Amino acid sequence: MFTPLDPPMETLAAEVVVVGAGAAGLATALNLAPRRVVVLALGPAATGWAQGGIAAATGPDDSPALHAADTEAAGAGLVDPLVAALVTAAAPGCIDWLQAAGVVFDPGADGRPARGLEAAHGRARILHSGGDATGRAILAALTARAGASPHIHRLDSAEATALLTDARGQIAGITVDLAGRRLMIRAAAIVLATGGIGGLYAHSTNPPGAVGRGLALATRIGARLRDLEFVQFHPTAMDLGSDPMPLASEAIRGAGAVLIDGAGQPVMAGIPGGDLAPRDVVARQVAAAIDAGSRVFLDARAAIGPGFTDRFPSAAAACMKAGVDPARQPIPVAPAAHYHMGGIAVDLAGRTSIPGLWAAGEVAATGLHGANRLASNSLLEALVCGSWVARDILAASPDARAPVIRPALRGPSADSGDSAAAVRHLRVAMSRQAGVLRDAPGLDHLIGLAAAIEADPKQPAAIADRALVCRLIAEAARDRPDSVGAHRRTDTAPLASREIRHVHA
Template sequence: MDRITIDGPLILGAGLAGLTAALSAAPRQALVLSAARLNEGCSSAWAQGGMAAALAGDDTPELHAADTMAAGAGLCDPAAVTLLTREGPDAVRRLANLGAPFDRTADGGFAQSLEAAHGRARVARVGGDGAGRAIMASVIAAAQAAPHIEIRENARAVALLQDATGRVRGALVEQAGALIEIRAAAVILATGGLGGLYAVTTNPRAVRGEGLGLAALAGARIADPEFVQFHPTAIDIGADPAPLATEALRGEGAFLVDVFGEPFMARYDARGDLAPRDVVARALHAERAAGRMTFLNAIEAVGPNFPHEFPAVFEACRAGGIDPRRELIPVAPAAHYHMGGVWTDLDGRTSLPGLFAAGEAACTGVHGANRLASNSLLEAAVFGARAGQAARDQAMATMEILPASVTPDLPADALNTLRAAMTRDAGVVRDAAGLTRLTGLIDEMERSQGLSPSLAAAKLVATAALDRRESRGGHYRADFPQTDAARRTFIEGLDARSLIAAE
């Protein structure tokens, strides 16, 4: 087996959080592993809405923080929210300085959209719905030009390396069918979320919670894994993954209708189409469970302007045989974002020495039980930079590294069974019967296949969801619809049934 040693951080993931961390690690050497080609297979590139930040004269970080806390349904960490919203405007400006082509107003300011649960129009956008890919293109160019950064594509970690003290010392990596041992001063997990564990998702299929599982298998503290956000308006054309109809469309005046063309959101919430995502997703779920198809009507709000105002949505619709300029867009809820993840402090440190996490793989406490729209890219930029700076200061350890064990991925048929079960039993609406059935399936797969990182991630979500006997944010229990006293979930390792701790 080949062995590589780098005098700096090893960064697992090449989305916005990972590349921002790598840039911030200068002048230390940084090695970035991308499981796919750059700007492919990462959720950052697929983000449509943009970055939420208090950039306008009538907005403040405090107002942004208040909206973030309200969406988080009592579980946000106030210190993390304050940091995010205070540092957010400068994070957007730094990306603009790297070349990210944010839309501008006539006076040169940032053009900003209104999205659900925001009290102000504060989402800085690119090309209407192309923020993620355009921002990533600029960050990738900066990372490729940085002399301290090496990027390896089509390389994925299959286990973390640790010494006898539990300190993380690197990773065992698979590339071109061979295993490579990479030793490093620190490891930063920036592997994204776990939407690919669901049969209906807006995320790349390969994003299946592997970073979360790797950390849990190594004994890291996991926070709030039951909280999964379902975007209400995935375009329902049978594609896997499902294309996204950005929330900015509703901010521009598009609205949800039933098969008869009648609006229905007012029956579910006084805020209507711009209610928080969890509310809208449950409304669509209820309509569809009652046999009523759901659609987004953007004909009057956008109409002929679709090709240049929302080109990504327009092309996705046309690929599905729909012309959104004159036709309704069929939409359905889909797994979109994981609020939980590997617990970190405000500098990306996990509970394991030598291990850091940033972006969707991490749980900073910013999002609580329900992420506010367009806070995800902002979190990746703000906390990715902090993780890179903190990891930069780690010294190389010298203790002997223990052998790493590797559990193969689930076979394709087993993965498809798991994805269907996650959508059915740990989806928009949950109950004890479904979650018990799901945990039983996961246990059976663990006995027959072993506990791979992705299966470990699914186990964390299902077990914590079964334990939380209330409804809050993205977690809705049909058998426990009430909201109880606020508490977070923390799990040490993977014996989740006995190690769930509440605060």
């Protein structure tokens, strides 16, 4: 235990601090010019792991209104129609902005970006770059653009440890662990773009660092959260013994691959939408087959065959590394935590309930995704909403002279063997009790486990924060007895009305 006065803390100043260097964080930072921006980058951004693509209505048979309608349908009645309309209307312009930033989309026969089909989309509107490496291509282009922008100063290996507020309850700064150096950055505008929570689960497609750090930071200062129970499980994470699990992009099913069980029978037979049903539907079918004792496979042999490696190089490389040839063998798959629809409650400008604090990307709950995210809307939301946050900050002219109050902090004590064991227990419990299927007894068990770890004074701050986020997700899931979208309770009957939200104040 220590306070910020022991050891001494270096002090810096910035006009804006952006926490996170993925799509949302970099889009925000780039659009903030000429404001001086400090970007905190801790580890690999989840953006680089995104394989599916980015959705935008760019075809002659498509429109933003149709895109918005598909978004609302997938969200199971909980999508904010205004948000859906505004984000989808901004999508074509977002594609133009990415191309100007250096992103090259895979071309179709007419030379324009080819448009692919993914689950629950009524039109082919998914654009890809490098096949299934779209996130990587976008991240590389934005990182290069940010590196050449004089208004952006990037700090790598920088872990945000606490948000600071002044006597009025407004944002005044942030403390950072920079590879062992302790910094306090004074800033009246902070943007959280820290990504998701998939790393809290034993079965996840997310990078290990995706453990809800932004949610913990915001919760510690009383920010309003929303819809934490809605965790999307990707139905076709490749079950190849890796942690995290490599992703078999939805675009593979869009290209005709089918889900089969161990006997070769189609898993999605008789289900509306079949293999391209909404993700929550497919994930439950796959989970049910596995629970019944069968393995599930993604069979691309007939639909894609020898062209698999050229079309989906990332997935092919993961398969071949595990000794599976997807051109000749079906790929073993299982559901895995993939995306968090809930997060810090924000308005259309990305403002949170704390003055001076904005959020963008997966850490934010904008109302776009409702109870179930439509495929390939995540990169779109991150980029569009990041630009909106920047616009709002530029108009806000925050007071950089706000006084800083230094709270007592739990120190960055080294992880112990006990900490490693706590992480393992939490991850297994999250997959078992807060996974595709949930019930009250399991969630109560998870809540108790997380609360005990959170309260353990021997645990370092990072483990306590991880446990805090696990507990909040489990409490939200327990407190919503109805099944809707990605949240499926096995111990209660579905509720007819879906027009309710769980809010954690």
